[in-house]
Amino acid sequence: MTVETVTAERKSLFTPFNIIAAVILVAGLVVTVMRFTGGLGAVTNLDQNNPWGIWISFDLLCGVALAAGGYTTSAACYIFGLKKYHSGVRPAILTAFLGYALVVFALHYDVGRPWRLPYPIFVQQGTTSLLFEVGLCVFLYLTVLFVEFTPAMFEWLGMKKIRNIVVKGTLALTIMGVILSTLHQSSLGALFSIAPSKLHPLWYSPYLPVFFFVSSICAGMSMVIFEGTLSHKPMHRLMDKEYLDNHDGLILGFGKATSLVLFGYFAIKLIGLAYDNNWHYLTTGWGAWYMVEMLGFVALPSFLYAVGVRDRNIPLIKWAAGLTVLGIVVNRFNVSLVAFNYFLPSSQRYFPSWSEITISLFVVAIGVLAFRFITTRMPIFHEHPDYKDAH
Amino acid sequence: MEFYTLQDYYTFTKGVVYLIMGGILVGATLYWRFLMGGNNKDD
């Protein structure tokens, strides 16, 4: 199968996809050079009031949230014993691994001295910082994800023994993954709990960590559905019968679960609103935007999921997944950019520069390319013939 | 040990707690194996 794929690639080297990817990569490399010669000031619109831009909002916050599919899927399969989702685990783990790897990669652009990224863990530990917690968890979780991903690699490389050793640790790895994810997903929200005066009260809440964690579950599962849909077309030939047979079942099951979790998310957001008595803000412009987020990107997809599951309407579920993913992006942007520094005059607010967007696209493009590289070579969407029924 | 800021106090206590957390993860794995590894066919 591998051989076939490679020849197919060679035939169509100048596909629109490849051309766009190439353009983004070249532009990204140019900006990279600018970043590391001219400093952050040369390529970003960041300033003294707005120290975090889209590299944090999109690449870090959204990246981590959307990579939550890894722990949700593996937990569902290995801990809750929902074996029918087994075929969805590997793509989800791979997406998560690439997602986190790219988060770390993107951080090299954003932090001032990227080679010091290990400092918080190995040199001087700022244990009171939520960022320390995030950093430690991301570091550990990236390792866990890598180990979880290795069986596919070892199967591809034909290293049976080591593959079997790793597979034995699946349960421990999965539990580890859930713990670490719980911690850093919620801590990303808690990052902002230190700045109640800077974040608009509608988005600031002592429950921020809970909001981030619960919404990451929605994001992860929706991303599994959404990403499955995206990869379905170009990767169809790589998918084996088991994957395809189970795919609709997975979508229905995940759709149902996501609908329920979104409902819960909506409920706790409502509680947060009541807890801080922020009702009066709802009539302001900020309130309108908050309602758009809550109704358009939480309540609506929850309902669409429910309808889709009841009617076994797979396309509707896929749309709902897309909407949820967009909603999580909107939420992370709201917390970290839109409602952050809300009191500043518009002239002092941040808007990303082209080069910042370029780097974000660059990172995404690398992710897509790596995903394609790996899925076309390793047993991700299909089971390795040697390990049939191995679960 | 005397602390003059909450910050220093937390740095110390959190440091200890982080070490304990590492211990818990290792300990939980070992204990799980001990618990599940018995001869109880009843499971």
Added chain:
Amino acid sequence: MANGKQLLRMTVIVLALAGVLGFGIEAMGMLEKAADNGRPDVIMVDTIAKIKNLEQSAAVFKHDAHTKALKDQGMSCESCHTKDVRGEMSLSFKGRADEMSAGQLKDLYHDGCISCHVESGEKGFKTGPMAGECRSCHQAAPDATAVREKAGMDGALHFIHWDSKVLPPAQGKDTNCATCHEKAGEEDAWRFDPKFAAMPVNEAFHAKCVTCHQSLAEKKAERTGPVLCADCHGAKEIATRKDELAKTVKAMGGLPRLPRKQPDAVLLAPKSEKPVETVPGMAGVAFDHKRHEANVDNCVTCHTKGVNADMDKSFAALHDTASDASCVGCHAARQEQPECAGCHAQRPEAAALNEASCATCHNVGTDADERRLMVSAPKEMRAAVAAEAVATRSGTHALVAVDAIPEFVTIGSLSKDYQPSKMPHRKIVMKLVDGVKDNPLAAAFHTAPESLCAGCHHNSPATVNPPKCGSCHTKPFEVDGRPGLMAAYHGQCMTCHTEMKLEKPAATDCAACHEKKAN
């Protein structure tokens, strides 16, 4: 259930709407604020609100607009307000009675307003809303809001009333007080007259003033007062009136005293019918009533409860620094005017109430026996004693001889980056003198000729040879609250300049006082 495509379309629509709402709402917020033009004549008609919840928002009624329209259309106040048997105009809307149901009130206003609008419309005039145009009157967000200043009967306004020939003296009297104050000698009968007892004060005033002004206008009297809301309650109108009256008063050479037989001087000291054995602890105060009359807006500035009510003569009431109605409070307020504030604002020890200042007022009856006798002395004697004490006050400020004031003082003890400052000392003192020399209050309180010196040379006995500043202001940046020498000089000069509203030199214009050293 519904199929996917329909739901998708709905989603798109909802999202689009939400988006438009989100971004448009701020513009909408601004729209709400736009119509905030305060008018003194806006009356929100919400009479029914006292009986039950309103179905509609209160009706916005612009009284002056109606008064003018009626005048233009040759109609009178009687279109809306009836006159009673005495010929006095009722202030409530024609036909209104106390015991009316909500429905009756609604009909009364609707019929009254709309029929009139229709009639004047038929006559070809620009008219108001008709039946069916509910929102034109019942506005949830009123296009105009009520902003009313207090009408304020000040001394000058009072004067043009009691001095007016249009209002003749009452029979057998010299004054026309009775025109308004129905019981002569009880001038604030306003509030105590049973006729007005049940009325809120503002209605009582309207019933008195507006009906009188209106009747005078109808009688085509030589002169009358305003009937439009804005003329008494509009900020602009009040300012214009005050300006004009001030000119008149100035032309007359000051406001004449009110012909009310009030005393010229009063002895503020304990009083008793019977002779007392114990000696009161504090010397009495000779109060120059006449002078104070000229310095306040009207009698109730001090007689807050009305001129016939007993005044609160407690220590606390008369020495309350925070109250404009107390002696000390009012004097303290005078210290805020620029001529005084230069010294007083930065010296807490020069604040109105300090131990040294007691004797400035409390100086009648320094002899204990005299004080004891005064307690039971007849009113006339007390007034005479007070008048005598008042008469001894010079009213002009005692000053140090100009020659004794050093002309220049060179401050150079700490010059480092700058040349020594050659301070025009005499010029500065003379500026202070200018501010106080005609001020009887200052004259009374600045007891010694050197008092003015203490404005700067504080914390030492007032003398023409004060100690050097550096003898107290030694080390800079000490935490005992006493500034170092440089900060003391800068603080003294700059604060005084700011408080006296002297714009030059600017506090940051260093070279204006001391040139920068060239190097």
Added chain:
Amino acid sequence: MLRRTFLGLLGAAGASVALPRSAAAGSKKFGPHPDTMGVLFDATRCIGCRKCEAACNEVNELPAPDRKFDDLSVLDTERRTDEKTYTVVNKYQGMNGPVYRKAQCNHCLEPACASACFVRAFKKQPNGAVTYDASVCVGCRYCMVACPFSIPAYEYGEPLTPRVMKCTLCAPRLAEGKLPGCVERCPKEALTFGPRDALIEIARARIAAFPGKYVDHIYGEREMGGTSWMYISGEPFSHIGLREDLGTASAPELTAGALAAVPMVVGLWPVLLGGIYAVSRRKDKVANEERVTAVKDALAKAAAEAEKKLHEELSKAETAGRRRIEVEVKKAVEEALSAKDEDAEKSEEEV
């Protein structure tokens, strides 16, 4: 089930976030170090001469400004601290003319930057200064996000060695027994340097001496848990660019709840998830066993039924066979009896 359990537990963790606000950490209190120094800024004294800015620039050897320090037109636009300026004076329109306010690091008693820093680059020193150590700084700029006063600035122009820049309270000068540069240069002693406790006393005394001149509040006495740099003013503080909505909870208190939930997750999640795993496996096993038994039962039942049926069939067949035989026998017997009746009767009895 999984999610709801998560929600429940995390909800409990979240609720604890709101609890530890008043007391610092449980019953423990951490006052400022007795040697904590500070500066009191008196807005009624400041004249906006920018001498403090000049002094700061000099003693910290910062780059020369774009416009000279004696150019006071700079004050017309509001500025903030940046990587070349540790302190700025801003002009505000007060009720009676302009009012000036100096901005710089407030040297919080519980610094948000220190609380936020994941390499402990910031440290509240016993003498009150919040110092920064560039040798460990990664450049994540979380300190800038965390600072409620928006003070730390970043060298965005430095490609490889950017630092976070902020006022140091002139910690090196304090060590030499000197005053902070800005304080020393203030011509009006609008700045007073001293032990923080003493500064609060001074501020109280000034407010008491001139009740009409000052707003009765010392900004920084309690804001964000208290700061070393404090302000008194004749204008409401929000009019001179100081936010009055910061609250009194210090940064470590704000994050304490979220941080406290971390070890709980580590402690309980393995138990919870392991439990769920065990339960779901046991369920599977039970279900499996039940299935096996059911199949066995079904098989047994089927077998039994088949046997029964067979048996019935057999017996039926037997009866039928027997009957047929009987019939045959009868026939034969009848045939025989027709010949010999008595013999036939005997033979029947024998059967």
